[in-house]
Amino acid sequence: MSSNVTRRLVLRGTAVAVAGAALAAPTAMAATRTATAAMTDHSGHGGHSGPAAFDEVYQGRRIVGKPATGEHAAHGGFTASIDGKELHLMQNADGTWISVVNHYETFATPLAVTRAAVDKLRGATLVPIAT
Incomplete structure (x- = not known):
């Protein structure tokens, strides 16, 4: 055929x-x-730009996030901490966020990446990176 x-x-x-x-x-x-x-786009949130600040207890850990001040502010940064220890955050070019704990997974907001870091730590103490 x-x-x-x-x-x-x-x-x-x-x-x-x-x-x-x-x-x-x-x-x-x-x-x-x-x-x-x-x-x-956060332009509709009271005229400020950037992600919203947060201060909450998530899975028994206190997480705080706010716009950076000092040397981090020059880069338009945002700081986050878990139980008072700094969690280094980075914003990607597409607007997503990563941290040193979740370096290969992106998140839409600093709050989401901080919560994911708490999940990943599973109760371990965060050790800040030396800069």
Whole structure:
């Protein structure tokens, strides 16, 4: 039995698939940028910019987060602590946050990354990094 599939037909199908993916990529990237901007836009929260400060007890640990002052403020930073020990936070270019405890997992807010650090520590004491 002979197959009706020719090399030309396969190449044409491949070209159509590649063209479709090339046309869809900018739309997907724009949607991602819009979603990221919506997550990081805090302009409607009383006119301030940046993430909201927090001070709470989470799983028996006191977590505090606030806009950075001093040398960290020059970088638009945000500081967080667990039981009074500093948790080093970093904001990625896409607006997500990571910490030294959860370095390979991103979070939408400093509060979320701080809570995740408490989960990951499982009761261990946070040892601040030397700078």
